[in-house]
Amino acid sequence: xxxxxxxxxxxxxxxxxxxxxxxxxxxxxxxxxxxxxxxxxxxxxxxxxxxxxxxxxxxxxxxxxxxxxxxxxxxxxxxxxxxxxxxxxxxxxxxxxxxxxxxxxxxxxxxxxxxxxxxxxxxxxxxxxxxxxxxxxxxxxxxxxxxxxxxxxxxxxxxxxxxxxxxxxxxxxxxxxxxxxxxxxxxxxxxxxxxxxxxxxxxxxxxxxxxxxxxxxxxxxxxxxxxxxxxxxxxxxxxxxxxxxxxxxxxxxxxxxxxxxxxxxxxxxxxxxxxxxxxxxxxxxxxxxxxxxxxxxxxxxxxxxxxxxxxxxxxxxxxxxxxxxxxxxxxxxxxxxxxxxxxxxxxxxxxxxxxxxxxxxxxxxxxxxxxxxxxxxxxxxxxxxxxxxxxxxxxxxxxxxxxxxxxxxxxxxxxxxxxxxxxxxxxxxxxxxxxxxxxx
Amino acid sequence: xxxxxxxxxxxxxxxxxxxxxxxxxxxxxxxxxxxxxxxxxxxxxxxxxxxxxxxxxxxxxxxxxxxxxxxxxxxxxxxxxxxxxxxxxxxxxxxxxxxxxxxxxxxxxxxxxxxxxxxxxxxxxxxxxxxxxxxxxxxxxxxxxxxxxxxxxxxxxxxxxxxxxxxxxxxxxxxxxxxxxxxxxxxxxxxxxxxxxxxxxxxxxxxxxxxxxxxxxxxxxxxxxxxxxxxxxxxxxxxxxxxxxxxxxxxxxxxxxxxxxxxxxxxxxxxxxxxxxxxxxxxxxxxxxxxxxxxxxxxxxxxxxxxxxxxxxxxxxxxxxxxxxxxxxxxxxxxxxxxxxxxxxxxxxxxxxxxxxxxxxxxxxxxxxxxxxxxxxxxxxxxxxxxxxxxxxxxxxxxxxxxxxxxxxxxxxxxxxxxxxxxxxxxxxxxxxxxxxxxx
Numbered sequence: 001x002x003x004x005x006x007x008x009x010x011x012x013x014x015x016x017x018x019x020x021x022x023x024x025x026x027x028x029x030x031x032x033x034x035x036x037x038x039x040x041x042x043x044x045x046x047x048x049x050x051x052x053x054x055x056x057x058x059x060x061x062x063x064x065x066x067x068x069x070x071x072x073x074x075x076x077x078x079x080x081x082x083x084x085x086x087x088x089x090x091x092x093x094x095x096x097x098x099x100x101x102x103x104x105x106x107x108x109x110x111x112x113x114x115x116x117x118x119x120x121x122x123x124x125x126x127x128x129x130x131x132x133x134x135x136x137x138x139x140x141x142x143x144x145x146x147x148x149x150x151x152x153x154x155x156x157x158x159x160x161x162x163x164x165x166x167x168x169x170x171x172x173x174x175x176x177x178x179x180x181x182x183x184x185x186x187x188x189x190x191x192x193x194x195x196x197x198x199x200x201x202x203x204x205x206x207x208x209x210x211x212x213x214x215x216x217x218x219x220x221x222x223x224x225x226x227x228x229x230x231x232x233x234x235x236x237x238x239x240x241x242x243x244x245x246x247x248x249x250x251x252x253x254x255x256x257x258x259x260x261x262x263x264x265x266x267x268x269x270x271x272x273x274x275x276x277x278x279x280x281x282x283x284x285x286x287x288x289x290x291x292x293x294x295x296x297x298x299x300x301x302x303x304x305x306x307x308x309x310x311x312x313x314x315x316x317x318x319x320x321x322x323x324x325x326x327x328x329x330x331x332x333x334x335x336x337x338x339x340x341x342x343x344x345x346x347x348x349x350x351x352x353x354x355x356x357x358x359x360x361x362x363x364x365x366x367x368x369x370x371x372x373x374x375x376x377x378x379x380x381x382x383x384x385x386x387x388x389x390x391x392x393x394x395x396x397x398x399x400x401x402x403x404x405x406x407x408x409x410x411x412x413x414x415x416x417x418x419x420x421x422x423x424x425x426x427x428x429x430x431x432x433x434x435x436x437x438x439x440x
Numbered sequence: 441x442x443x444x445x446x447x448x449x450x451x452x453x454x455x456x457x458x459x460x461x462x463x464x465x466x467x468x469x470x471x472x473x474x475x476x477x478x479x480x481x482x483x484x485x486x487x488x489x490x491x492x493x494x495x496x497x498x499x500x501x502x503x504x505x506x507x508x509x510x511x512x513x514x515x516x517x518x519x520x521x522x523x524x525x526x527x528x529x530x531x532x533x534x535x536x537x538x539x540x541x542x543x544x545x546x547x548x549x550x551x552x553x554x555x556x557x558x559x560x561x562x563x564x565x566x567x568x569x570x571x572x573x574x575x576x577x578x579x580x581x582x583x584x585x586x587x588x589x590x591x592x593x594x595x596x597x598x599x600x601x602x603x604x605x606x607x608x609x610x611x612x613x614x615x616x617x618x619x620x621x622x623x624x625x626x627x628x629x630x631x632x633x634x635x636x637x638x639x640x641x642x643x644x645x646x647x648x649x650x651x652x653x654x655x656x657x658x659x660x661x662x663x664x665x666x667x668x669x670x671x672x673x674x675x676x677x678x679x680x681x682x683x684x685x686x687x688x689x690x691x692x693x694x695x696x697x698x699x700x701x702x703x704x705x706x707x708x709x710x711x712x713x714x715x716x717x718x719x720x721x722x723x724x725x726x727x728x729x730x731x732x733x734x735x736x737x738x739x740x741x742x743x744x745x746x747x748x749x750x751x752x753x754x755x756x757x758x759x760x761x762x763x764x765x766x767x768x769x770x771x772x773x774x775x776x777x778x779x780x781x782x783x784x785x786x787x788x789x790x791x792x793x794x795x796x797x798x799x800x801x802x803x804x805x806x807x808x809x810x811x812x813x814x815x816x817x818x819x820x821x822x823x824x825x826x827x828x829x830x831x832x833x834x835x836x837x838x839x840x841x842x843x844x845x846x847x848x849x850x851x852x853x854x855x856x857x858x859x860x861x862x863x864x865x866x867x868x869x870x871x872x873x874x875x876x877x878x879x880x
Contacts, residue, residue: 028540032538033538055538055541056537056541058509058536058538058539059506059538059539059541059549062502062506062542063542065501065505066499066502069501097496098497098498099499100468101469101472101495102495102499102502102503102547104718106546107542107744108502108506109499109547109548110547111542152695152717152720152721155694155727251544254591254593256594277592278544278592278747279544280744281751283722283754284747284751305720307724308720310721311720311721311722314723
């Protein structure tokens, strides 16, 4: 009998010239070109697993180099074993004693491991013929716990505690799955608030967001205080007192700056301040949170692993945990983070946007609802209406909610035509017009 | 007039097959091949700046890819401006809004920035005709402070506090420089303690270390508790009660494991436990420190930036700060870390070993003695007697002390013949015998 194996791992550097219109512009990222180090696992039986690491332009080639280096640990692996236990691959990728020196568990190599691990979960869910959120929700608590590396987490969450959390949620799984399929999962929108947009566009997009059913919108801040006061004032006037407005500084401040700036914005009743300072600064976030309450503190899109999330929770540094599908070591590490958040009773509002982050992370939030936290209270997945047209199974939003995906897999696959056109630097989109991404 | 500019940035993947003899073997790194992503800045006037990122084998190609990506920000730069203000380049390399997504300030891209920044300091000191430690020690406090990015540090250390620290040390600089040139700087040795060595070799190397004048030796632990008890017993018996024995777990434990294991080793009076757990776990180190006192806690070789060192100090998590020359964003960020340690009154005992880490980091420790902390009490630079023969200006050790380097630069330059022989994968050392590094 021929064993089904991973035949090859294709890697593609794909970049979208979003900086031309300043979509995605914030205080730290004035000109992002939303990009991905994209990966396809091809198997001898013909099934594919797709994954990617989201990037913002320059440096995507470094992430692609990392994917290529790690691909050797995937090529030739028996598919049945891989999909039955992606955690085993995750441990090998993340724990490789030589690669580990370049992290450990952070940055370029960790995100590459995550991209490959996610591609294996995509493959697993495709072969099972189910969307990933449902595939995960159907796993037994013991099997989920076995997917997590608890080495550095046990002082905050043990295997037994994780099992207890999952078992208590098991009873209501079926009902919540029906509810999710019927009603979707709450979304919030960042579409109105990019720094590069003028006041008129800001006001119009705020109005449209409320009209589209969103109850929470997000504005970028941190460029200039007077601008922020004006922009937040416009937004508050447009949306009224009952719509929540989160603000996002994208790490621009030190701790004292964050506190001072947020005091100046407090008259506009901001709901949370996101990334007030370095994502590494657990104690700094805790200090900001103490100073700006009742404004909440949110972070996570750049929090590089579960050890950091553990400490943010232990230190009481965050009110909102923002998981990201592409920052940590894949689905497995996000399982750990969801369980940590549940243990500490902190809601998860995933980071999304970019390219494909909405498509991926919805599966994790929906799994959390069905099988972990069991709740959507105080929770919403970020939504940005960019670049979904490049995906085979794009997210579907209705009345401010994500509809549950029903296609098999993790919704990671991009259209072949898009991969062709935006491949860097030889795709048509780049051959025609060299962009900021091409030059340092 | 022709302006002197950086003409090119050469990058070389260089690997030494150290795993063949298990030199450097520890609980997390059973088979390291000491390696470097090596970089040479070539200038139109002919001067060169050398730097590198230390790695341990597989993945060095990823680090080389990162150096190549960042090199564009260095090529063409006027040399006078670069060497007068390396901090400006450091900010551009670390702050680049697209590259930053891959960190920020951590892992592959941050180390690449550090390698380039260090090469600029090497170039600066060479052009001045002085060793880097002396070059740095001669800078005015204002000029040193201007080299540091304080954005995320001000809640622990302000510019004014840094100035005060440097000004109070300024008075004694000349005297300490003479003392350093006369007596050198204390070293400790890790040579005896690699996990892959048998008991007889351990005992012999411990005996030799004491005979060579070392007052502190270090043993790797964390593989097997019974082995560690036996090995530490042998070492303690050989060296007697007055020689300090540090132990190093290389991150193998979680917090509860670390506490339990160190209690079992306490009868042998370990001096410090190094890397008891994840380098990201500030709160975990603090918990371990509280539990294992009076055994000290040390970490730093994998602490990825100054924000993390800041928190380790704020949380009272470490007794010993172990800076590394190649982990953070170069000399500039290490200036910040030295000042943070001085502010908190915690001694710095640099991590070294590998290939070339001793050569680089001695400059930082000696600068710290002359111009920052003003002390060598409770301080020592790690020393391992591997691979120094590949350097143009290798470290010189005498009676357990580093002698101050006198050649111009940062001692980073490897011999051309060594670069030829160990270049991966086409150097003679690799063409002849494929090694663990070549296959995942």
